Amino acid sequence: MNALSNAASLTLPGTIPGAASVDSLFASYRSRLFRLAYRITGNHEDAEDAVQETLYRVATKAHQFRGQSQFSTWLTRIAINQALTCLRQRKRDRAVSLDEYLAGDDDRPQFELRDSRPTPDAALYAGESKALLERCTTRLPKMYREIIKLYYVDELSIAEVRGTLNLTEPTVKSRLVRARRMLRDQLEAAR
Missing domain, CATH: 1.10.10.10 (Winged helix-like DNA-binding domain superfamily/Winged helix DNA-binding domain)
Structure with missing residues (x-):
């Protein structure tokens, strides 16, 4: 979060329309980015993390925006990538070893693995x-x-x-x- 507040003081290049500073950029796009990230992650905290990381990346890499597309398109692509990264991270963190679980005590309650795919x-x-x-x-x-x-x-x-x-x-x-x-x-x- 400290890096993000430091990035907020940056000024953005003229190729980014309507954003004199990162603060104005945050105010303009934050709610739209959150809705997008929430639709992808399905989780409030992960969506917040994705938005924070998106805004940080935009603030620190604004010089890489070449203006070949609309700024909102570039920003949206970064947000999608960050939300997918959060989703992958969450799935990786939730991994459970069935071998370790099944090798344990018989006193533990058994659980059923369900196929989450639709019929x-x-x-x-x-x-x-x-x-x-x-x-x-x-x-x-x-x-x-x-x-x-x-x-x-x-x-x-x-x-x-x-x-x-x-x-x-x-x-x-x-x-x-x-x-x-x-x-x-x-x-x-x-x-």
């Missing part, structure tokens, strides 16, 4: 449902497709969608309601 039927149903939803979403007019993607896939708030699309908040809300209604009608017609 073939459940996997098939989930895949079909996802494919149907994607097909119906692509049939929506572009302005409604964008709203659905930003709000549900990217998990942006109404205010963030408003800022991204340069619309008023009531417009975003009404388009979101219309998009959901159109999507529901298409899904019902497809089934």
Whole structure:
């Protein structure tokens, strides 16, 4: 954490739009990065760790940003990599040796290993449902497709969608309601 607070005092190169300092960068992207990391790790602490490490890496390696892509794309890729690293670390830390466990006392309670994968039927149903939803979403007019993607896939708030699309908040809300209604009608017609 000390390294992170030292990094917060850095100034960022001009190739990073809208970020005069690391503090302004943190304020702009922290909640979005946390939602992304939480979706990947499924754990609050791991998501926080991934965000902290992402922001630290961006602060210390900002000079490596070449501007060949959008800054948000570069930042998101770093966050995804950090969240996956946290996930791998957690799995590695949870490893249990069955040989040691089974070689122990018979007084210990036995446990059952369960297959965490979905059943073939459940996997098939989930895949079909996802494919149907994607097909119906692509049939929506572009302005409604964008709203659905930003709000549900990217998990942006109404205010963030408003800022991204340069619309008023009531417009975003009404388009979101219309998009959901159109999507529901298409899904019902497809089934």
